[in-house]
Amino acid sequence: MPAARVYFKDHINTDEIIPARYLTTFEEAELAKHAMEDLDPDFVRRVRPGDVLLAGADFGCGSSREHAVWALRGAGIAAVLAPSFARIFYRNAINGGFPVFEADGLEQVFAEGDEVQLDTEHGLLRRRAGGQVQFRPLPEFAKRIAQAGGLLEYFRDQARG
Amino acid sequence: MRPQTLAEKILSRHAGRPVWAGELCVVEVDHVMVVDSIAPSVLEVLQDLRAEPRYPDRVSFVIDHAAPAVNESVAAAQRQARTYAREHGCLLFEVGRGICHQVLIEEGIVQPGKLILGSDSHSTTYGAVGAFGTGMGATDIALAAAAGRTWLKVPASLKVVLRGELGPGVGAKDLALEMIGRLGADGATYMSIEIDAGDRFSRGERMTLANLCVEAGAKAGLVLPGGEVARDYAVPEWLRPDPGAQYRATLEIDLAELSPRMSVPHQVDQVREVAGLRGRKVDQVFLGSCTNGRLEDLHAAAQVLRGRRVNPGTRLLVIPASSLVLEAAAEDGTLLTLLQAGAVLGTPGCGPCMGRHQGVLAPGEVCVSTSNRNFLGRMGSAEAEIYLASPAVAAACAVAGQIALPEDLEAVHG
Numbered sequence: 373m374p375a376a377r378v379y380f381k382d383h384i385n386t387d388e389i390i391p392a393r394y395l396t397t398f399e400e401a402e403l404a405k406h407a408m409e410d411l412d413p414d415f416v417r418r419v420r421p422g423d424v425l426l427a428g429a430d431f432g433c434g435s436s437r438e439h440a441v442w443a444l445r446g447a448g449i450a451a452v453l454a455p456s457f458a459r460i461f462y463r464n465a466i467n468g469g470f471p472v473f474e475a476d477g478l479e480q481v482f483a484e485g486d487e488v489q490l491d492t493e494h495g496l497l498r499r500r501a502g503g504q505v506q507f508r509p510l511p512e513f514a515k516r517i518a519q520a521g522g523l524l525e526y527f528r529d530q531a532r533g
Numbered sequence: 534m535r536p537q538t539l540a541e542k543i544l545s546r547h548a549g550r551p552v553w554a555g556e557l558c559v560v561e562v563d564h565v566m567v568v569d570s571i572a573p574s575v576l577e578v579l580q581d582l583r584a585e586p587r588y589p590d591r592v593s594f595v596i597d598h599a600a601p602a603v604n605e606s607v608a609a610a611q612r613q614a615r616t617y618a619r620e621h622g623c624l625l626f627e628v629g630r631g632i633c634h635q636v637l638i639e640e641g642i643v644q645p646g647k648l649i650l651g652s653d654s655h656s657t658t659y660g661a662v663g664a665f666g667t668g669m670g671a672t673d674i675a676l677a678a679a680a681g682r683t684w685l686k687v688p689a690s691l692k693v694v695l696r697g698e699l700g701p702g703v704g705a706k707d708l709a710l711e712m713i714g715r716l717g718a719d720g721a722t723y724m725s726i727e728i729d730a731g732d733r734f735s736r737g738e739r740m741t742l743a744n745l746c747v748e749a750g751a752k753a754g755l756v757l758p759g760g761e762v763a764r765d766y767a768v769p770e771w772l773r774p775d776p777g778a779q780y781r782a783t784l785e786i787d788l789a790e791l792s793p794r795m796s797v798p799h800q801v802d803q804v805r806e807v808a809g810l811r812g813r814k815v816d817q818v819f820l821g822s823c824t825n826g827r828l829e830d831l832h833a834a835a836q837v838l839r840g841r842r843v844n845p846g847t848r849l850l851v852i853p854a855s856s857l858v859l860e861a862a863a864e865d866g867t868l869l870t871l872l873q874a875g876a877v878l879g880t881p882g883c884g885p886c887m888g889r890h891q892g893v894l895a896p897g898e899v900c901v902s903t904s905n906r907n908f909l910g911r912m913g914s915a916e917a918e919i920y921l922a923s924p925a926v927a928a929a930c931a932v933a934g935q936i937a938l939p940e941d942l943e944a945v946h947g
């Protein structure tokens with residue numbers, strides 16, 4: 373079962389998610405090696421594919437680098453939940469078809485390593501040992517992009533009409 | 534018609550219909566700016582789409598983030614951007630021409646009322662001349678270049694009202710830091726900040742103000758055209774907020790109450806009075822960036838450094854924001870003053886601001902920087918500390934070898 377990777381710090385910025393010194397590639401696997409490195413050198417070692425990242429408010433503030441989304445996805449993170457997201461990161465995530473959900477009260481329910489189940493249909497993150505948090509659904513426009521698999525695919529689908 | 538904010542007015546013009554905060558709209562884009570480090574991702578998306586820029590002369594490539602190239606892979610990425618720009622008739626600003634935001638304004642690409650997208654978060658800088666500038670990621674930028682349009686949610690606006698006048702030794706950077714400190718790092722997320730500065734502040738100072746708006750999460754930072762900008766630019770008649778326009782919040786700042794400010798590690802919104810931080814040893818001072826690398830910033834530093842020497846335990850890196858700034862500083866003698874004081878000069882561009890070259894920090898080092906972000910690991914080691922300050926304060930720190938104010942320095946004799 374996927375686990376919660378918990379960083380309940382507000383304002384985690386894109387320099388912390390992927391430092392600028394690694395922006396020499398856009399290969400997700402390569403970027404993933406350094407995801408969250410300055411904040412937690414053990415992050416990459418601990419994350420298993422499908423894990424869910426839980427963070428504090430204003431997640432992804434700072435630079436416009438889309439690499440922040442790619443690094444997290446490359447590291448195996450299946451979704452990020454936070455009380456709020458910074459504007460450019462949120463837009464980049466939606467464009468990349470990477471699930472990000474706004475949710476309050478995460479800190480009261482989840483701790484690092486908790487086994488969790490992400491139920492996007494009902495907008496719930498469930499804790500195996502009990503407890504759950506409801507997250508806000510994506511805006512309609514974002515949902516359509518996510519369903520297409522990203523903005524590029526969405527535009528392609530539209531062009532096919 | 535319902536009264537509109539400045540952001541609503543600009544976006545209405547570009548949507549071809551009146552729009553208000555909260556509406557999603559498709560807008561025509563006047564210019565798309567791509568920096569070297571994001572160019573490969575942007576070009577990959579274009580290639581993937583089998584699309585080309587719809588209006589090539591409305592797309593700029595600027596080689597500034599790690600220029601001249603620091604290694605082979607960066608060199609290859611820059612060559613890719615260069616070749617693409619030439620082959621497709623896009624604008625290309627080469628190594629050493631300067632920082633994207635400074636260059637686009639110097640070149641006159643940014644004009645009042647325009648809508649400019651940049652692949653760099655500090656694209657809010659264009660608000661200095663009354664343009665709606667905003668940063669986006671590679672996918673958005675590529676699609677905007679291909680379509681000549683993008684989608685936006687019209688932001689709610691937050692109004693900043695200034696009262697009084699700044700005292701001596703206090704400048705636009707101190708005001709900008711105060712504003713971010715008061716708003717908080719996400720105090721203006723998704724919003725447009727509209728600063729009513731009256732006729733105060735030069736274009737460069739307005740760039741400092743608009744530039745830092747993104748550090749409160751803002752989508753755009755607009756300084757209502759006035760003073761020097763109103764004089765030097767053709768400001769369209771419609772480009773002003775209507776009386777009665779709706780603002781999400783209003784922030785009032787009394788300029789007379791401001792003193793020199795610093796952001797302390799590791800967040801821009803952690804703003805303190807410099808006076809309370811005196812004595813912290815400083816290893817490196819960086820004078821430059823899109824926030825404070827202009828001629829007037831070099832002048833402010835030179836005024837402090839004239840007849841003085843940089844402390845032997847401290848390095849002073851000066852990186853002009855553009856080739857024109859460098860030329861002007863050479864011509865008026867500012868450069869000589871800085872060099873005689875012991876400053877080291879770098880190629881116009883972003884310099885060490887985001888820790889990729891020209892002065893990255895070692896573990897345990899302390900840097901006073903005139904740039905815009907002091908995040909953990911931003912300028913190199915995650916164990917280094919970055920303090921953000923004005924050019925005058927940065928110069929004083931370089932001389933003192935520790936955090937200090939210009940007034941703390943011994944008087945220069947002769």
